[in-house]
Amino acid sequence: MASHAIEIKSLYKIFGPRGADYIDQVKAGLSKTDLNAQYGHVLGLQDINISMPAGGVMVVMGLSGSGKSTLIRHINRLIEPTSGEVLYDGVDVCRMNERDLRDFRRHKTAMVFQKFALLPHRTVVENTVYGLEIQGVPAAESEKRARYWIERVGLSGFEHHYPNQLSGGMQQRVGLARALTNDAEILLMDEAYSALDPLIRVDMQTVLLDLQKELKKTVVFITHDLDEALRLGDKIAILRDGRVVQQGTGQEIVLNPADDYITAFVKEVNRGRVINVETIMKPLSGNPEGMPIESGTVLEAAARAMTAAGQSNAHVVDAAGRPAGALALDTIIAAMVTPTSHDEAQRAA
Amino acid sequence: MALCDYLPALLCKFPALSDTTIRAGRKTIDDGFRGFVRSYSSIIDAAVQPLQVFLNYLERLFVTSPWPIILIVMLVIVYLGSRSLRVTIGTALAMYFIGLFGLWNDAMVTLAMTTVCTIFAILLGIPIGILMARFDRVQAVVNPVLDVMQTMPSFVYLIPVVMIFGIGKVPGMIAVVIYAVPPMIRLTNLGIRLVDKEVLEAADAFGSSGWQKLKNVQIPLALPTIMAGINQTIMMSLAMVVVASMVGVGGLGKNVLGAINNQFFTVGFLNGFALVAIAIIFDRTSQAFGKRLQKHSEVIHG
Ligand SMILES: Nc1ncnc2c1ncn2[C@@H]1O[C@H](COP(=O)(O)OP(=O)(O)O)[C@@H](O)[C@H]1O
Numbered sequence: 077m078a079s080h081a082i083e084i085k086s087l088y089k090i091f092g093p094r095g096a097d098y099i100d101q102v103k104a105g106l107s108k109t110d111l112n113a114q115y116g117h118v119l120g121l122q123d124i125n126i127s128m129p130a131g132g133v134m135v136v137m138g139l140s141g142s143g144k145s146t147l148i149r150h151i152n153r154l155i156e157p158t159s160g161e162v163l164y165d166g167v168d169v170c171r172m173n174e175r176d177l178r179d180f181r182r183h184k185t186a187m188v189f190q191k192f193a194l195l196p197h198r199t200v201v202e203n204t205v206y207g208l209e210i211q212g213v214p215a216a217e218s219e220k221r222a223r224y225w226i227e228r229v230g231l232s233g234f235e236h237h238y239p240n241q242l243s244g245g246m247q248q249r250v251g252l253a254r255a256l257t258n259d260a261e262i263l264l265m266d267e268a269y270s271a272l273d274p275l276i277r278v279d280m281q282t283v284l285l286d287l288q289k290e291l292k293k294t295v296v297f298i299t300h301d302l303d304e305a306l307r308l309g310d311k312i313a314i315l316r317d318g319r320v321v322q323q324g325t326g327q328e329i330v331l332n333p334a335d336d337y338i339t340a341f342v343k344e345v346n347r348g349r350v351i352n353v354e355t356i357m358k359p360l361s362g363n364p365e366g367m368p369i370e371s372g373t374v375l376e377a378a379a380r381a382m383t384a385a386g387q388s389n390a391h392v393v394d395a396a397g398r399p400a401g402a403l404a405l406d407t408i409i410a411a412m413v414t415p416t417s418h419d420e421a422q423r424a425a
Numbered sequence: 426m427a428l429c430d431y432l433p434a435l436l437c438k439f440p441a442l443s444d445t446t447i448r449a450g451r452k453t454i455d456d457g458f459r460g461f462v463r464s465y466s467s468i469i470d471a472a473v474q475p476l477q478v479f480l481n482y483l484e485r486l487f488v489t490s491p492w493p494i495i496l497i498v499m500l501v502i503v504y505l506g507s508r509s510l511r512v513t514i515g516t517a518l519a520m521y522f523i524g525l526f527g528l529w530n531d532a533m534v535t536l537a538m539t540t541v542c543t544i545f546a547i548l549l550g551i552p553i554g555i556l557m558a559r560f561d562r563v564q565a566v567v568n569p570v571l572d573v574m575q576t577m578p579s580f581v582y583l584i585p586v587v588m589i590f591g592i593g594k595v596p597g598m599i600a601v602v603i604y605a606v607p608p609m610i611r612l613t614n615l616g617i618r619l620v621d622k623e624v625l626e627a628a629d630a631f632g633s634s635g636w637q638k639l640k641n642v643q644i645p646l647a648l649p650t651i652m653a654g655i656n657q658t659i660m661m662s663l664a665m666v667v668v669a670s671m672v673g674v675g676g677l678g679k680n681v682l683g684a685i686n687n688q689f690f691t692v693g694f695l696n697g698f699a700l701v702a703i704a705i706i707f708d709r710t711s712q713a714f715g716k717r718l719q720k721h722s723e724v725i726h727g
C-alpha cells in the first residue's frame with residue numbers, strides 16, 4: 077500500500093447559492109470582504125495550490141475562520157469546490173461520480189474530527205468497526221482488526237464502553253482507532269486534538285508520530301496551534317482568509333515568516349526546538365573546535381549538550397561524521413531568542 | 426333586546442343567506458357527495474373489507490383468549506418496556522380491578538383497538554417523517570396539513586370518515602389513526618433533523634450510502650425523540666378510541682357514552698377510571714422505555 081501525494085490545484089470555494097457566478101470576478105481580484113458586501117456570498121478558499129507530500133504529514137494552520145476545515149473537506153469532497161482540482165494518484169476527486177466518490181471515501185480516506193463525532197449508541201468496538209462495516213467486511217474479520225487498533229491506541233479494556241463513559245482524550249483515541257481500522261492511505265485530521273487538554277494533546281501527538289513512523293500514510297493535519305504544527309508537520313501551509321500565505325517546512329516558516337501575520341504566529345514559538353544546528357552554523361575556519369554535534373539536532377538539544385559538557389564551542393558533523401561547520405553557545409542562544417517584528421526576523425534569518 | 430327596538434333590523438339580526446339558498450346549496454353538495462360515495466361504495470367496501478376482517482379477528486383474539494394469558498403477556502410487555510417492578514405491579518392491580526368490576530371484555534376491546542391504531546399510526550408516521558426530514562419540499566407540504574389536522578377538534582374528523590365509510594370499526598380506526606399520526610410524523614422529522622451534523626458528516630466521510638446513514642446514524646440517534654412521538658401517539662389513540670365510540674367502536678368508550686346519555690353515574694365513573702388506568706400503564710411503560718434508549722446519548726464528559 078503506497079501512499080501518493082495529494083495535489084491541490086487552483087482551488088476556489090465560494091459559499092452561497094450562486095457561488096459559481098462570481099468565480100470570474102474573484103479570480104480577477106474581487107476580495108472576500110467585497111464579495112460578501114456586494115453579493116452576500118462568502119469566499120471560503122481562493123487559489124489554493126498545495127502539494128501534500130506522499131507518506132508525510134502535511135499540516136494546515138490558520139486562525140479560526142481561515143478556511144482550514146473547508147480545505148480539508150475538499151480532499152474527500154464533503155464540500156464541493158467552486159473551481160479547481162484535487163488530484164490523488166492522478167485522479168481528480170472533484171470529478172468523480174457518486175459511486176467512485178463513495179469507494180474513494182471508503183477505501184482511500186479516513187477522517188478524525190474535532191468533536192470526535194462518535195456514534196453515542198455504539199460501544200468502542202462498534203464505533204471502531206464502522207468503516208469496515210459499511211464496506212461489507214464480515215463482522216468477525218472487522219472486529220479482529222478493530223481490536224488490534226484499539227490496542228494500538230491504548231484503549232484495551234475499554235472495548236465495551238460507550239463514548240459517554242470515556243474522557244475526551246479517550247474518545248479521540250476511539251476516533252483515531254476508527255480511522256486507522258479503515259486502513260486507508262489518506263488520514264484526514266480536522267483539529268483532531270484541539271479539544272483536548274494540553275498534556276493529553278502532547279500524548280496524542282506522540283501516538284500519531286509513533287504510528288506514522290511505521291504506517292507512512294499521507295496525513296493532512298489541521299491545527300491552529302503552531303507548536304503542534306511544528307512538532308507534527310513535514311510540511312506546513314498557513315492559511316489566512318482562505319488563501320495560503322506561506323508554505324514550507326517548519327524551520328523555513330519560523331526563520332523566514334512571510335508577513336506580520338505569520339510573524340505574530342511565530343513569535344511565541346520555542347525556536348530552540350525547531351531550528352537545527354546546521355541552519356545557524358558558521359563555516360569552519362581551521363580545525364573543528366569543541367565537541368561534535370550531529371546535524372539535524374535542534375538548538376535546545378545542542379545547547380543542553382554543550383552546557384552539560386562545559387564547552388562554549390562545538391562543531392557540527394554530518395551523517396558520515398565529517399565536520400561541516402562551527403557552532404558557538406552564544407550564537408545558539410541568540411538564535412533561540414525571538415525577533416520581535418517581521419523585519420527583524422528577516423534580518424536575523 | 427331593548428337596544429334593538431330602536432335600531433334598523435339589519436344591525437340586529439345578522440344578514441344571513443336566506444334559508445332557501447342555504448337549503449339548496451346544502452342539498453346540492455350533500456347529494457353530490459352521497460352520489461359520489463354511492464357510486465364508489467363497492468370499491469370502498471372491497472378496500473375496507475380486509476381491514477374489517479383483521480380488526481374483528483384481533484378483537485376476538487383479545488376478548489376470547491383466557492384472561493390469565495392476556496394478563497401475563499401484558500405484564501411481561503410492561504416489565505420489559507419499563508424494567509420497573511412498581512409499574513408492573515400497578516398494572517396487575519389495575520387489571521385486577523378492571524376485571525373485578527366486570528369490565529374485562531370492554532377493556533380488551535379498547536386495548537385491541539388502541540394497539541392496532543397505534544401500530545398503524547407508527548407504520549404510517551415514521552416513513553412520512555423520514556421523507557419530511559430528507560426533503561424540505563415534503564416538509565413544506567406536510568407541515569401545514571399537520572397544522573390543520575392538529576387544530577381540528579377530534580369530533581370534526583368523524584364527519585367525513587363516517588360519510589365515506591359509514592359506521593363501524595373501520596371508520597373508527599381510520600379516524601383514530603388520522604388523529605393520532607401527527608405527533609409521530611412531526612417528532613420523527615424533528616428527531617432526524619436534530620441529529621448531530623458532525624456525526625452525519627463522519628458517516629459521510631467513511632462512505633456511507635443514504636440507507637446506511639439512515640439505518641446506522643439518523644434513526645438510532647433520533648430514537649429517543651421518535652419514542653416521545655410513539656408515546657404521544659399511544660395516548661392520542663386511546664383518547665380518540667373513546668371518542669370513536671360515537672361512530673360505533675365498542676369497548677370502554679361506548680360505556681362512557683352510554684353513561685353520559687343516560688346519566689349512569691357509577692358506570693361512567695368505573696369506565697372512566699378503567700380508561701385512566703390503561704392510559705397510565707401505556708404512558709409509564711413507553712416513557713420508561715424511551716428513557717432507557719437515551720441512556721448512552723447523554724453527554725457526561727465534555
Ligand atoms: N456552509 C457555509 N456557508 C457559508 N459560509 C461558510 C460555510 N462554511 C464555512 N463558511 C465560512 O468559510 C470560512 C472558513 O470556514 P472554516 O473552513 O470552517 O474555517 P476554519 O476551519 O479555519 O475555522 C468562514 O468565514 C466561514 O464563515
Ligand SMILES: [Mg+2]
Binds near residue numbers: 145
Ligand atoms: Mg474548523
